[in-house]
Amino acid sequence: MVEFMGNAVMKFRVLSCVLAAALCFGGLIGCSGSSGETSLADTGSVEQSDEAAKAAEEAKRAEEEALAKAEADRKAAEEAAAKAEADRKAAEEAAAQAEAEKKAAEEEAARVEAERKAAEEAAKAEAEEKARQEAAAAEAAAEAQAQAEAQAEDTNGYTVYITETGKKYHSGGCRHVKKSKIAIDINDARAQGYEPCSVCNP
Numbered sequence: 289m290v291e292f293m294g295n296a297v298m299k300f301r302v303l304s305c306v307l308a309a310a311l312c313f314g315g316l317i318g319c320s321g322s323s324g325e326t327s328l329a330d331t332g333s334v335e336q337s338d339e340a341a342k343a344a345e346e347a348k349r350a351e352e353e354a355l356a357k358a359e360a361d362r363k364a365a366e367e368a369a370a371k372a373e374a375d376r377k378a379a380e381e382a383a384a385q386a387e388a389e390k391k392a393a394e395e396e397a398a399r400v401e402a403e404r405k406a407a408e409e410a411a412k413a414e415a416e417e418k419a420r421q422e423a424a425a426a427e428a429a430a431e432a433q434a435q436a437e438a439q440a441e442d443t444n445g446y447t448v449y450i451t452e453t454g455k456k457y458h459s460g461g462c463r464h465v466k467k468s469k470i471a472i473d474i475n476d477a478r479a480q481g482y483e484p485c486s487v488c489n490p
């Protein structure tokens with residue numbers, strides 16, 4: 289810095305000298321060796337302080353720029369950290385969402401499976417109920433048929449004859465019913481304990 293200042297001053301002195309010489313040559317101002325020296329020294333001093341001020345200003349500006357850059361770097365680092373944190377949170381949220389979706393899918397699958405089982409059980413119960421009803425219907429039909437057959441047997445009875453004292457029933461032409469002949473349905477006769485006659489075999 290000192291060297292730079294020195295160089296600047298020297299350059300200025302040379303420049304001033306050339307300028308002073310030109311002015312002297314032009315006769316615009318009075319020019320003597322001593323007054324020229326004084327003038328150059330004064331101008332150099334002003335210029336020197338100007339240069340120092342400029343350099344100080346330059347240094348201040350450089351310092352400010354360095355500070356601003358450091359601040360910018362710090363902000364950039366902060367922003368990068370914030371972005372990394374945001375990215376991490378986004379990734380976490382995405383993972384949480386994926387997990388939630390997986391759970392939802394599992395629950396849906398479980399629900400579908402439960403519905404399938406319920407439908408299966410309902411179908412099974414329905415089939416069992418149907419089979420039970422069919423069995424009951426078959427039983428009722430069988431009973432009805434038996435009843436109809438019994439009724440048919442009743443209605444298919446025919447007339448036989450008993451006597452006042454005998455324990456047999458006879459056909460109408462049997463010799464055992466010549467004296468006493470009471471008409472009765474064969475079913476009634478059987479129900480009352482009468483047995484078929486071995487002679488007429490009614």
Ligand SMILES: [Zn+2]
Nearest residue numbers: 458462485488
């Ligand atoms: Zn008989």
